[in-house]
Amino acid sequence: MQSIFGTDGIRGRFNEEITYSLAYKVGYALGSNLEKKNPILIGRDTRISGDILLQAITQGINDSGKKFINLGICPTPAIPYLIKQENLSSGIMISASHNPPEYNGIKIFDHNGQKITNNFENKIQKLIEELNHNISVPTKASPLNTNKDLMDIYIKSLIQTMDGENLRGLKIILDTCYGSATTCAKTIFETLGADVKVINNSKNGMKINMNCGSTNLEPLKKALRESPADMGFSFDGDADRVIGIDSKGNVLDGDHILFLWGRELMEQKILTNNLLISTQMANIGFENAWRKIGGILYRTDVGDKYVHDAIKEKRAVLGGEQSGHILSKINNFSGDGILTALQISKYCKKKNINLNDWLKSSFNPFPQKLTNINLNLNINKLNLKTKILIDQTIENFQEIYSNNCRVYIRPSGTEPVMRVLVEAKNHKEVHSLSSEITNKLFLEINKIIN
Numbered sequence: 001m002q003s004i005f006g007t008d009g010i011r012g013r014f015n016e017e018i019t020y021s022l023a024y025k026v027g028y029a030l031g032s033n034l035e036k037k038n039p040i041l042i043g044r045d046t047r048i049s050g051d052i053l054l055q056a057i058t059q060g061i062n063d064s065g066k067k068f069i070n071l072g073i074c075p076t077p078a079i080p081y082l083i084k085q086e087n088l089s090s091g092i093m094i095s096a097s098h099n100p101p102e103y104n105g106i107k108i109f110d111h112n113g114q115k116i117t118n119n120f121e122n123k124i125q126k127l128i129e130e131l132n133h134n135i136s137v138p139t140k141a142s143p144l145n146t147n148k149d150l151m152d153i154y155i156k157s158l159i160q161t162m163d164g165e166n167l168r169g170l171k172i173i174l175d176t177c178y179g180s181a182t183t184c185a186k187t188i189f190e191t192l193g194a195d196v197k198v199i200n201n202s203k204n205g206m207k208i209n210m211n212c213g214s215t216n217l218e219p220l221k222k223a224l225r226e227s228p229a230d231m232g233f234s235f236d237g238d239a240d241r242v243i244g245i246d247s248k249g250n251v252l253d254g255d256h257i258l259f260l261w262g263r264e265l266m267e268q269k270i271l272t273n274n275l276l277i278s279t280q281m282a283n284i285g286f287e288n289a290w291r292k293i294g295g296i297l298y299r300t301d302v303g304d305k306y307v308h309d310a311i312k313e314k315r316a317v318l319g320g321e322q323s324g325h326i327l328s329k330i331n332n333f334s335g336d337g338i339l340t341a342l343q344i345s346k347y348c349k350k351k352n353i354n355l356n357d358w359l360k361s362s363f364n365p366f367p368q369k370l371t372n373i374n375l376n377l378n379i380n381k382l383n384l385k386t387k388i389l390i391d392q393t394i395e396n397f398q399e400i401y402s403n404n405c406r407v408y409i410r411p412s413g414t415e416p417v418m419r420v421l422v423e424a425k426n427h428k429e430v431h432s433l434s435s436e437i438t439n440k441l442f443l444e445i446n447k448i449i450n
Helices: 020-033 050-063 078-086 118-130 148-160 185-191 218-226 254-267 284-292 304-314 337-351 355-360 384-400 427-449
Strands: 010-013 040-044 068-073 090-094 103-109 171-175 195-199 231-235 242-246 275-279 296-300 318-320 326-328 368-374 406-411 417-423
Touching: 020 050, 020 090, 020 103, 020 118, 040 050, 040 078, 050 068, 050 090, 050 103, 068 078, 068 148, 078 090, 078 103, 078 148, 148 185, 148 337, 171 185, 171 218, 185 195, 185 337, 195 218, 218 231, 218 242, 231 337, 242 254, 242 337, 242 355, 254 275, 254 284, 254 318, 254 326, 254 337, 254 355, 275 304, 284 296, 296 304, 304 318, 304 326, 326 337, 337 355, 368 427, 384 406, 384 427, 406 427, 417 427
Parallel strands: 040 068, 040 090, 171 195, 171 231, 275 296, 275 318
Antiparallel strands: 010 103, 090 103, 231 242, 318 326, 368 417, 406 417
């Protein structure tokens, strides 16, 4: 059986890759593999399928002889924070993060609030393969009590990361993406004194990530044009990512966040070896500018778990992805979009600088274009020979074009697409090379698959 785990837990379309039966078995396998008797914490985002998957997972946990606590709809980072805070045995987040509503996923955390290791994934997979339970799917999910006190603890922890600084005098617009950030983002920013406007703020699992949030910034840009503010922040479906927009509509992506935040930590002399961790997607303009001020940028494969591993290995204090998934020492390196937005706001307030001017002091990015090639299949389910041929084709393309631009090609870890990043010195070159590469690669991969 092919591994059910991707770059960030288990993910797929509900009732296709992610089924009631699979969710039950994950709950059962997790409960059976845990030595600690303490409860397992479970949360979810707003997706319609979240309720039925919650029912399946909790049934599996009960049948394994373990207990659970239901946190209800919450940001993903609430789970790892509360596991450590409350000394729980493990945690599960039911979410497909930035993916469309028809997707869902299962992210598992250990007793330290860390994503589980490959070794533990293999243990869960092995037990799932051995399970012969006949799982009957209930016609509708039974309501489960939620623990609101724990959510309050998480909210207070975010406010405390401000070290007594408030946000009075700042006008901020938030796009909560019909997802997890709807539970608390507005409350947190208002408690800190900001003048807050929120868009897409209903818990609507049919609209989560649809033409909004960190993967579609147009609604936030429009809101900033119609109601001028100092800055805006756009979260993804489970609020572990954020992208900022300044008062002029300029984008503060993960690369800019790392550069600006990293520079502050560098000046405070608390950035180990002036080191930042990012991925192969990081802009070359970011890398060049960071080196110019005496910094080191270490690149990993794409995926927050690779960033996390490198942070631990190199004892870094800050890392992340261009997508806005930022890992900092503040909360034990758990990506938290709300925390990141708070830190950016805090620096603007402390430095008495608006985000537009602060962003001007960042780097000039090289033009990049990211294109998805739709494969209509899960590349992880292909046989080894086909995968090797595809890998060789990708390597050939990257080598052929390496003199004219930077090309990075990878299969998505969460969707049936191949992602092609092209980066060069001017927009015209990027667009023409991107079209040429994606068209040729699409034909080559289809020849191999068919």
